[in-house]
Amino acid sequence: MSERESEALGRVYAARTTDELSAAYSAWSNVYDQETAAAGYCLPFVIGSWVARHVPADARPLLDAGCGTGLSGPYLQALGYRDIEGLDMSEDMLALAAGRSCYSSLKIGTLGQKLPWPDGHFAAFFCTGVFTEGHAPASALEELVRITRKGGHAIFTVRDVMLEKGGFTRAFEALESAGRWRPVEASAPFRAFAVAEPDVLVRAFVFEVL
Template sequence: MVDDNENLSSVYGAEDADATRTAYEGWADGYDAENLGNGYRVPGIGTAMIARHVQRDAGPIYDAACGTGIIGGMLELLGYENIVGSDLSPAMLKFAGSPKPYSRVYEHDLGELLPEGDNKYAAVTCFGSLGPGHAPPRCMDEFVRITKPGGILFSTPAQRHIHSRS
């Protein structure tokens, strides 16, 4: 486990979407280097779960709370196409769109209804974002709504200690 740092404390201490957005806006530039350097394993494990259970030609994938685009980039390397991402933070989305693993990215608060059609996605991901100040539990209804029959929803909660050191 990695001790909390100022960035993690501000993100997980956020009480609403505005505070969460502000925290991520200030962290976007060093987010990947800091988290991956501290042993954050969720992107790799999450991508492996998707690769195991979702065929590359199954249809589009929706990456909710995509952040800087780590999941989208890994999926692209594995040959997945038509990945859509959304995030609360415009600064994080600037990284997600460059290089461009996503066919489309947009700013979205997961506490609001998704501007996506019913039964559209072969898979929906929301890694490390479910919890207070982040994606509220009611967003799961929206994830289910946009997932095709037979599609898969992949998710992990937002929690302070999802990092580990080897």
């Protein structure tokens, strides 16, 4: 990863408040796609594998939680998903996502806070690269499950080092114990970047909402 890319990513990871994080992504937005592509950032594309494995193509709507510039949208659309809504905390990122013409709606919001949808609105949500250092907390899963209907799916990645440190394992167990979801699939750790950052490993998780 180039010095400029490392600085941009460093500002994102160094953010300590949602305002700082939103500002960091806004500053990065215009070159985000090019720089992450050069680094081999693969999560927005590989998440479609788990979505296609567990969610029928005619299920609707789906939520791209933390959609950023909307990199996942066109590939899910190509797989037959026609009703995808997006959520992100950065207006600049959402403006770029809108230009991809594959989202039925885009809303600004912050994972970890109240989300602007009623209970059971979505057939599934997917979320990639957001549950990592300095980003959305494990507590965000509670609200994402709330807006996903029974029988729907929660599909997301978590940075490996955050599973314990960030309280994700505890959050998984709490939702399962409460009868809110059941585990369906968990991947082995894999690289988030195919070219750069070889130490950045994530795992993908799939749960069925109950």
